[in-house]
Amino acid sequence: MAAEQPIPVYTNLSDLYGSLGTSLNHAEKWNSIAEEFQRRFGRKPAYIARAPGRVNLIGEHIDYCLFGVLPAAIEHDILIAIGRRPNLYAEDAPGSVVAENVQTKYTRQVFAPAPRRRASVSEEEVRLEEWHLDINTKQLRWESYVKAGYYGVLINYFTGGQDPASVDLLVTGTVPAGSGLSSSAAMVVASTLAFLAVNEKLEANFTGNGPKISKGQLVEMAVANEKRVGVNSGGMDQAASVISVPSSALYISFFPELSASSVPLPTGAIFIIANSLVVSDKAVTAKHNYNLRVVETLAAARILARHLELKVEKTEKVTLREVVGRLAGEVEEVGAMPVEWLLETLKRMEREIECLKPKKSSGEGQFGVTMEEMIEMSGMTADEFKEVYLSWVEVEATQFQLYKRAKHVFSEASRVLQFRQICLAAESSPSPSDVIKDLGKLMNESQTSCDELFQCSCPELNELTNIAKDAGAIGSRLTGAGWGGCTVSLVAEGDVDAFIKKVSATYGPYKGLQDTALREVIFATKPSSGACGEFLL
Ligand code: NG1
Ligand code: MG
Numbered sequence: 001m002a003a004e005q006p007i008p009v010y011t012n013l014s015d016l017y018g019s020l021g022t023s024l025n026h027a028e029k030w031n032s033i034a035e036e037f038q039r040r041f042g043r044k045p046a047y048i049a050r051a052p053g054r055v056n057l058i059g060e061h062i063d064y065c066l067f068g069v070l071p072a073a074i075e076h077d078i079l080i081a082i083g084r085r086p087n088l089y090a091e092d093a094p095g096s097v098v099a100e101n102v103q104t105k106y107t108r109q110v111f112a113p114a115p116r117r118r119a120s121v122s123e124e125e126v127r128l129e130e131w132h133l134d135i136n137t138k139q140l141r142w143e144s145y146v147k148a149g150y151y152g153v154l155i156n157y158f159t160g161g162q163d164p165a166s167v168d169l170l171v172t173g174t175v176p177a178g179s180g181l182s183s184s185a186a187m188v189v190a191s192t193l194a195f196l197a198v199n200e201k202l203e204a205n206f207t208g209n210g211p212k213i214s215k216g217q218l219v220e221m222a223v224a225n226e227k228r229v230g231v232n233s234g235g236m237d238q239a240a241s242v243i244s245v246p247s248s249a250l251y252i253s254f255f256p257e258l259s260a261s262s263v264p265l266p267t268g269a270i271f272i273i274a275n276s277l278v279v280s281d282k283a284v285t286a287k288h289n290y291n292l293r294v295v296e297t298l299a300a301a302r303i304l305a306r307h308l309e310l311k312v313e314k315t316e317k318v319t320l321r322e323v324v325g326r327l328a329g330e331v332e333e334v335g336a337m338p339v340e341w342l343l344e345t346l347k348r349m350e351r352e353i354e355c356l357k358p359k360k361s362s363g364e365g366q367f368g369v370t371m372e373e374m375i376e377m378s379g380m381t382a383d384e385f386k387e388v389y390l391s392w393v394e395v396e397a398t399q400f401q402l403y404k405r406a407k408h409v410f411s412e413a414s415r416v417l418q419f420r421q422i423c424l425a426a427e428s429s430p431s432p433s434d435v436i437k438d439l440g441k442l443m444n445e446s447q448t449s450c451d452e453l454f455q456c457s458c459p460e461l462n463e464l465t466n467i468a469k470d471a472g473a474i475g476s477r478l479t480g481a482g483w484g485g486c487t488v489s490l491v492a493e494g495d496v497d498a499f500i501k502k503v504s505a506t507y508g509p510y511k512g513l514q515d516t517a518l519r520e521v522i523f524a525t526k527p528s529s530g531a532c533g534e535f536l537l
Contacts, residue, residue, distance in 0.1 A: 045081035047197040051189035053175035054240035059416040063234025066321035067413035068253035072527035073244030078173035095164035102172035137230030149191025152225040178279040180480020185237030278484030307355040356403040368399030408453035440475030447477035456482035471502035
């Protein structure tokens with residue numbers, strides 16, 4: 001197997017600038033947002049931030065269990081132009097923001113962080129927050145993602161009594177919202193970068209005292225920021241948006257800590273994204289789907305650890321990946337176990353999870369447990385369980401599918417490792433048709449598992465992946481959170497045109513779409529570069 005080439009994640013941010021692939025038509029896009037900013041605000045922006053969306057090739061809903069995933073940044077991105085407001089009005093609060101969006105359906109928003117040292121009271125503590133910014137977590141609002149990025153900059157960089165700048169900003173983007181391509185992470189990353197830059201927390205033009213933030217820190221900030229919008233996501237999207245490199249996918253692992261390495265994609269393999277046009281609005285549905293899955297996988301991990309007699313602290317939210325790690329003890333904690341061991345252990349885990357089935361099964365294939373059963377299986381008291389697993393998140397369910405979710409997670413984690421190994425091996429011994437077939441098979445298995453075990457597909461995604469396979473795709477699956485949004489299909493290079501034609505003619509919602517409208521919903525994608533920015537002033 002080819003040696004792994006790790007990309008150092010904790011490098012300095014300076015390589016976030018520069019190399020803006022010319023083939024991506026950046027110059028045109030950047031000029032046009034700068035001009036639009038000038039037209040609206042009467043001056044040039046000081047900085048433009050760019051962050052791409054991503055497609056996940058394989059590894060769905062396992063990032064928050066801390067298993068490795070395999071996304072790639074796409075060419076579609078979010079741009080934010082930002083500049084200090086020169087003429088402050090008397091009523092301008094420090095750090096006030098006028099946020100506009102090129103898309104007219106997203107209306108202009110004006111907001112400011114509340115004065116510092118405001119008391120925030122939780123059940124047992126009264127603590128002083130330096131900043132407070134209202135973020136609506138009940139409704140999907142475009143400015144929430146801008147605010148989330150800003151808030152992270154405030155609490156990390158404005159702790160010493162300094163005031164942040166009052167700014168105007170303009171957002172534009174080509175990542176479709178609610179489609180599993182991570183428009184949200186792209187927004188949060190771009191916003192974080194924009195607010196860092198305009199507040200002189202990034203080093204302009206590589207001069208002066210050196211960079212003040214690393215890519216790894218930017219990922220961590222963006223992950224924490226996005227959680228403030230109400231979805232308890234893992235770190236895949238933000239890491240892909242920040243760290244990706246052109247021409248390869250990224251293997252991102254979260255255990256024992258965040259790291260990334262590039263994975264070359266075999267020649268002749270083209271990944272085509274097709275949007276089901278079902279919009280999945282996680283801000284509204286998370287308590288029944290996304291956040292519920294996070295809780296189900298955590299509860300499964302606790303019960304499995306108990307079954308395996310592993311040590312877990314009472315208040316600890318141990319993840320499924322950490323349970324596997326604890327089997328190997330300290331060696332795993334430093335990430336020292338070989339991939340072969342992990343693959344073997346994942347197989348063993350698929351057997352061990354029998355312990356997650358209910359004692360009295362309510363029929364073939366019905367593996368759900370009630371809240372009471374789940375608490376009993378965890379060995380905790382009801383109060384302890386609720387405090388650790390339910391006090392920080394809103395979920396609604398009568399049945400918890402611990403067995404099915406864990407089975408998906410372990411098998412999907414194994415498929416990611418196999419996918420990566422095939423790609424690495426293909427570098428030295430290319431036999432393109434076999435390689436593509438093997439990758440396609442893993443993608444199809446992933447789709448079945450997402451649909452049947454993790455239950456994050458939907459009829460339209462199932463239909464679209466089936467149409468894709470009939471139209472010549474070697475593998476096809478949903479990408480991102482699911483419940484709507486996009487599919488990704490693996491197609492041999494020579495078959496791309498015929499594939500797109502067939503899918504366009506067959507998938508109902510595409511009927512009547514032509515040219516640009518059609519290219520917006522089904523398109524081939526090239527792995528693109530990660531976030532970057534440019535100072536104009
Ligand atoms: P999308 O579909 O981009 O919202 C979500 C999560 C990821 C990951 C995938 C499922 C967010 C911001 N991201 O992605 O962390 O868990 O689902 O693999 O919620
Ligand atoms: Mg998202």
